[in-house]
Amino acid sequence: MTNEQMTSSETEPTDDQTAPTPGTDGLADTADSGGETTFDRTLLEARDLSVYYGEERALADVDIEIPEKQVTAVIGPSGCGKSTFLRCINRMNDLVDSARVEGELCFDGKNVYDDDVDPVALRRKIGMVFQSPNPFPKSIRDNVAYGLKVQGKQENVDEKVHTALERAALLDEVEDQLDSSGLDLSGGQQQRLCIARAIAPDPDVILMDEPASALDPVATSKIEDLIEDLAEEYTVVIVTHNMQQAARISDKTAVFLTGGELVEFDDTDKIFENPEHDRVEDYITGKFG
Amino acid sequence: MAADTGETPADGFGRVSRTKDVVFRLLALAATLIGIVSLAALLLNVAVDAVGWLDWQFLTNPPHPNPYEAGFLPALVGSIAIMLMIALVTFPLGVGAAVYLEEYANDGYLTRFIQLNIANLAGVPSVVYGLLGLGLFVGLFNIGYGNVLAAAFTIALLILPIVIISAQEAIRAVPDSQRQASYGMGATKWQTIRNVVLPRAMPGIMTGTILALGRAIGETAPLIMIAAPTTVFGLPNSFFSKVSAMPLQIYNWASYPQTEFQYGVVAAGVVTLLVVLLTINSIAIVIRNRYQQRT
Numbered sequence: 001m002t003n004e005q006m007t008s009s010e011t012e013p014t015d016d017q018t019a020p021t022p023g024t025d026g027l028a029d030t031a032d033s034g035g036e037t038t039f040d041r042t043l044l045e046a047r048d049l050s051v052y053y054g055e056e057r058a059l060a061d062v063d064i065e066i067p068e069k070q071v072t073a074v075i076g077p078s079g080c081g082k083s084t085f086l087r088c089i090n091r092m093n094d095l096v097d098s099a100r101v102e103g104e105l106c107f108d109g110k111n112v113y114d115d116d117v118d119p120v121a122l123r124r125k126i127g128m129v130f131q132s133p134n135p136f137p138k139s140i141r142d143n144v145a146y147g148l149k150v151q152g153k154q155e156n157v158d159e160k161v162h163t164a165l166e167r168a169a170l171l172d173e174v175e176d177q178l179d180s181s182g183l184d185l186s187g188g189q190q191q192r193l194c195i196a197r198a199i200a201p202d203p204d205v206i207l208m209d210e211p212a213s214a215l216d217p218v219a220t221s222k223i224e225d226l227i228e229d230l231a232e233e234y235t236v237v238i239v240t241h242n243m244q245q246a247a248r249i250s251d252k253t254a255v256f257l258t259g260g261e262l263v264e265f266d267d268t269d270k271i272f273e274n275p276e277h278d279r280v281e282d283y284i285t286g287k288f289g
Numbered sequence: 290m291a292a293d294t295g296e297t298p299a300d301g302f303g304r305v306s307r308t309k310d311v312v313f314r315l316l317a318l319a320a321t322l323i324g325i326v327s328l329a330a331l332l333l334n335v336a337v338d339a340v341g342w343l344d345w346q347f348l349t350n351p352p353h354p355n356p357y358e359a360g361f362l363p364a365l366v367g368s369i370a371i372m373l374m375i376a377l378v379t380f381p382l383g384v385g386a387a388v389y390l391e392e393y394a395n396d397g398y399l400t401r402f403i404q405l406n407i408a409n410l411a412g413v414p415s416v417v418y419g420l421l422g423l424g425l426f427v428g429l430f431n432i433g434y435g436n437v438l439a440a441a442f443t444i445a446l447l448i449l450p451i452v453i454i455s456a457q458e459a460i461r462a463v464p465d466s467q468r469q470a471s472y473g474m475g476a477t478k479w480q481t482i483r484n485v486v487l488p489r490a491m492p493g494i495m496t497g498t499i500l501a502l503g504r505a506i507g508e509t510a511p512l513i514m515i516a517a518p519t520t521v522f523g524l525p526n527s528f529f530s531k532v533s534a535m536p537l538q539i540y541n542w543a544s545y546p547q548t549e550f551q552y553g554v555v556a557a558g559v560v561t562l563l564v565v566l567l568t569i570n571s572i573a574i575v576i577r578n579r580y581q582q583r584t
Contacts, residue, residue, distance in 0.1 A: 095472060097395070124475030134466040136485060150476040150484070197474065 040067030043205065043235050044089060048103035051084050051093060051260070058084045059260040061103070066252070071227060071236045073250035073268065075243055077283065081260030082239045086207050089237065090126040091119040107205075124151050127198030127234075129208045133190035135182035135197070140165075140174050143182040143193055147201035160200055167233075168196035169226050188219025195226065199234065206230060208238040212245065224249050243284060247272050255280045332563075338556030347557050351522045352538065356549035361558055363521045364538035367437075368506055368565070370525050371534055374441030375448065375505055380498055382445075383452030384487075387494075390453075391460040392482055411450035418447040419514025427515055435517035438528045443511045448501040455497025459490040492580030499573035503566050509536040535562045 044066040051059035059081040066072045074082045084093065091112060093099040104111045112122050127147075135143050144161045148154065161178070165171040170192040174185070182193050191211055198206055208227070212220040227249050230236055240246050246253050247268060254265040257279055264271060264280045275281045350360020386407075394400040422443025426432045432439045463486050471481040487494075512534055519541035521533040539558040542550045 090473065092469070092473060095469075120475055120477050122475075123473060128473035130466060130469060130473070132466065134464070134470045136467065136470065137489060146471070146476075146484070147474040150471070150474060150480045194470070197470075201475070 040070055042066065043068040043108060044237070045106045046085075046088075046103065047106070049085075049088060049105055050102040051081070051088060052100045052102075053096070054098045057260060059088070062260075062262045064254060064262060064265050066235065066237060068235050069231060069233070070251040071231045071238060071249055072252045072254065073246035074237065074239045074254045074256065075241065075246045076256035077258065078241070080256040080258055082254075082256045083209055084260065085256065085262075086209055086237060086239050089205070089207055090123045090128055092123075092128070094119050124201065125203050126205045126207060127201070127203040129191070129194050129198050129206065129211045131210045132214045133187055133194050135185070135190050135193050137181060137183055139179045140182050140185070140193060141178040144196045144200050146197055151201050153201060160202075161196075164196040164200035167199055167230070168192045169222065169229075170196055186219070188215050188222060191215060191219070191223060192226065195223075195230075199230070203234065205235045205237065208236065210239055210241060213241065220245075243272075255283065257283065335556045335559050335563075338552045339560045342553035343557035343560050347554075348561070352520045356545075356547055356554050359542070359550070359554050361535070361538065361561055363524055364533045364535045364558075365561065365565075366524050367521065367532040368534040368562075370437050371441045371444065371532065372502055372506055374437060374528075375445045376498065376502060378441060378445040379449050379452045379501070383449055383456050383498065384494055386449075386453045387456035387460055388482060388487075391457050392478065392486065407450045407453055411454060414510075415447055415508050416510040416514060418443060419511035421446065422511055422515045433529055435512070435515055435531050436529045437525050437532045439515050440512055440517055440532055440534070443515055444505045444508050447508065447511060448505045451501040451504065452498050455501070456490070456494045459493025459497065460486060462493060463489045492577055496573045496577045499569055499576070503569045503573075506534075506566055506569065507536055507562070509534075509540055512537050535565070 042065040044064075046062050046064045049059060049062040050057060062085060074085060076082045087093045088101060088105055089107070089112075093101060101113055105113060107122070107125070110117070112119075124147075136146060138146070141158075141161055142149075144164050145157050148157055148160060153160075162171065165174065170189060173189060174193075177184075182190065185193060191214075195206075195211070211227075212223045215223065224245060227236055227238060231251070238246075238250065250268045252265065253268040253271040255263050255271060255275075257263045264275055264277050266276075271280065272284060275284060346358075347360055348365065349362050350358060351363050352361075353359045390400065390404065394403075422439060426439045426442045427434055432442070467485050467489065468481055471485045476484070517537060518531050518533050519537050521531055523530075525532045535558060539555055539562065542555050542558060545551065
């Protein structure tokens with residue numbers, strides 16, 4: 001398996017590919033079993049992916065290969081298309097009438113925009129966590145079990161709810177109040193509830209759209225710890241406008257700049273220490289954006 | 290305050306005229322009072338007239354030519370029967386139409402045309418609906434003159450636009466983040482509507498429907514148009530029983546020559562009608578408050 005770093009086709013390719021540095025933290029975590037995850041297999045791959053909202057182009061010819069069971073951060077200034085990119089992966093953009101997608105986005109080798117792909121079935125393999133916590137006005141148990149319910153996975157629901165809450169680091173706080181409303185929790189707890197809801201049906205990928213931007217620092221750090229743990233089991237793609245957060249938790253970082261252009265995609269350490277592009281460096285050091 | 294010499298800035302900013310403030314305030318107060326006072330006067334007047342007439346016997350007797358034996362029971366039961374039928378008809382139709390318009394229909398010309406016409410239909414005079422009911426249910430479908438079904442269907446048409454519009458507003462008020470959360474979990478449209486949108490919109494839909502029923506209970510003109518009898522002596526025992534309703538019975542009594550009818554019996558009927566109406570509206574408020582606290 002190779003570890004190709006793709007960049008936007010509009011910028012000159014960074015051919016001096018960084019082979020997986022042996023010391024990369026995220027890899028070391030998953031390598032203990034010596035399984036196939038030692039080398040990062042590409043799970044999600046975009047080829048010439050463009051998105052238009054009406055006439056406006058929100059994403060411009062994006063090429064990217066997102067590895068399995070790692071945290072990939074997507075950063076960039078407001079309006080750069082990073083959320084649009086995230087919503088392409090599980091076809092949530094289908095819900096926007098004016099949105100039009102060109103190019104390919106392959107999930108496990110299959111283009112999700114092929115005619116024979118059912119977006120509802122696709123979303124059952126991809127969990128999503130949104131910017132502000134959006135639990136349903138239902139009990140904590142019913143919130144976590146929602147995906148299981150709509151996906152017809154009715155066996156061992158209680159057990160799966162417990163497991164999901166445990167993985168979301170929320171079980172200890174809510175174990176004796178599973179029947180109370182999810183809305184009674186604090187903002188940070190609600191967001192972890194939403195993460196539990198997303199992982200309960202055991203998806204392959206978890207998409208997170210600025211999951212900590214509405215939370216205080218303590219809640220944020222809990223979520224960040226959680227995200228790193230989740231990468232042991234799931235492929236995590238997280239959009240964030242917080243560069244320190246991307247640097248802390250991600251293995252790979254994709255930098256989108258204005259016009260929906262993916263300017264650089266590489267190991268997070270490389271992006272933050274020695275980016276190829278001046279524009280990326282300017283953005284990361286705060287001179288732009 | 291001590292430096293009241295007119296030279297220090299403490300009171301040296303001058304005065305701004307408040308005359309218009311005061312005048313407008315008084316005008317607004319008068320406008321408020323005219324409405325409230327006349328309503329109170331009406332209620333008081335009717336309530337005073339009803340004293341001595343509104344008793345158990347009035348509520349449990351059938352109508353009678355003798356005002357001292359006249360009762361309201363058939364009209365009361367008739368109204369309630371019609372209301373129940375209306376609720377059964379309008380709730381599924383109204384919610385169905387609202388769900389279609391809000392969740393399924395594309396925002397095209399056809400949708401906007403339908404939307405505009407629903408808003409217009411809500412303002413059509415009730416006598417016109419009476420004519421429609423006469424032609425459609427009595428004439429074309431041959432349901433029969435002035436029975437429970439014909440009355441309920443006709444008035445249901447009348448309040449359907451109101452139910453649809455209020456249900457649409459309730460559905461629109463469900464935050465989009467909730468739908469996104471559901472779709473993001475791999476739910477189909479139906480699952481999202483069934484599990485997320487409708488439960489959250491239901492208090493608003495119920496409130497709107499019940500308030501529309503409050504309007505329906507006072508309707509008289511459509512009942513006259515479909516030839517509902519003004520006075521019925523027995524209780525309705527089937528969908529095809531001839532039925533009267535409270536406002537129709539009151540209207541009938543008011544045309545009697547005896548002053549006992551014109552004042553006492555009519556007033557007792559009006560108070561009964563108002564009590565039923567206020568009860569319906571209170572139920573709507575209770576439902577709304579109960580669910581608002583939960584969400």
